[in-house]
Amino acid sequence: MSTVTATQFFDQELPRLFSEKKARTKRNADVIFEVAGPSGGRWRVRLAQPPEVSSLSAHDETGDLLIRMDASEFSSFLDGTLDVVQAVDEGRLALAGDLSLVEELAEMWSTPKSWLSLRVEESGK
């Protein structure tokens, strides 16, 4: 199970991965993340060229997509073990807005070119 907290994820890991140019997108949109509970908070992930992430304090900021989850769900989200349907049903996870942006959040982590070329060679073995 992942021990990375929401604060570590949004304040440290995501900015680092963005600065390392690990993500690329052609979309321009704001995704607001809200994690309620211990080590939670409110962040805006701006899909842009390049993408960026910033911490939000007030409630006025709105985005194209809002993803809200309880802090207790965050580690299973990071692990990819979160039962999304059940969590939404029980109110532990909520999404509102342009849901196609969720897919973009997954797709924007492009595979680095150098490694891609290696993979092609390997698969041809």
Add this chain to the structure above:
Amino acid sequence: MKSSKKHPGDTQLVTHTLKPSDKLSGKIESALSQKRTAEGLSEAKGLVAAALDEFAADPRLKPLAAAFPEAKGGASALLSAAQVKTAFKKLAEGVKRLQTAAQGAERVSHQEGAEVSAFDRKMMKGVIRLCGVSFSELNTPAATIITAGDKIVAVGMNRAYNPLPEYDRHGEMEALRALKQRTYTGIAQILVLHRQRGGALSPRSQEILKKLEAQGLMKDQSLGLNPAKLEKQGFFSAAKIEKYERQLDAAVKEGSCFQRDEDGNLHGRPQQVFETAMSQGTFGAKDVADWEVFDRLHSRDPTMKLALYTSLEPCGMCLQNCTSHGQIGRVVYGARDEFGGGISTLEKYPEAYFSMGRVPYELVGGVEGEKAQVLYDKFFNEVYPYVRVDEDPPPEVLKALAKEFAQA
């Protein structure tokens, strides 16, 4: 494949630990042999970093990851891009499933005797107990609690006969009115707290607050507003205060947001009912929704979904009010009311409304129904015949039944 070539320390580590993948180590070796420079090493590092990102879960790469932390972007790195990608991919898959399910799902569902949670039962027991109070006030026993998640936002108690006949004072309607009054009370109280903290307010707001305070605004502390928490959550920000000032001004001008007594003072009824429910042990201070919930509701946050618990099947008026509200997504009731219930109205609810952003609506009947049904059967058989013809029911019958409700 063990390399016979001599390379600087890091290089050997790379080629040896990558033994399982000849092609990769070959590629890295060639990067290093062609450019046996700092640049070559950095290129090799880049290849390894990419490998680690792509196959983070591959056990063959574990020793390499441990021995070569900088490849992951330094010792502080906790997650790889591949892990983040997987997390979002799983989320996107879940959202797809939700969307597929929603296409085939009923927008309005009605079921009797559904499996419900312990929280549902607790709320239903609470509203049945509150019936004892509404009944002892010579009204049809009926009470309502509105919740957001597992937090209470409003409570209402029927008083359609007493103290005066008013057709729209059913428990559900009273709870909806209480929700509105509590919301505007909260907005005004936050402005008072803002002023107490030395914050600036417009002359118009100061004038409104002065009146509201004289009318008993601060008497109702059932919202339990905590200035330190409000500050932390950003509710004293300039933007919020400006918005609240505007909303309070409009609310006061409209005049319908606060219930008032003959002297124009804020009516204590919503607060009293709320406190009665607390004193009966239905919920405690920790179960009361905090301001964040009210603010979201008031801002029409589309992810907010309220549930309404009511002791008796809602009548047509109340049911339509619940559906029209747009944020009530679940109605749970106890006893059925075959003559006055409005379920049939709901089942014919226009589908087009839901395409306008109304939340899907679930109606759950029969919760704690055995208990409630017995009491309501008694009420409709023993008391209602008198009330219907405007006669007083025998006091001993009233007293006994009120006691049964209160002890339910």
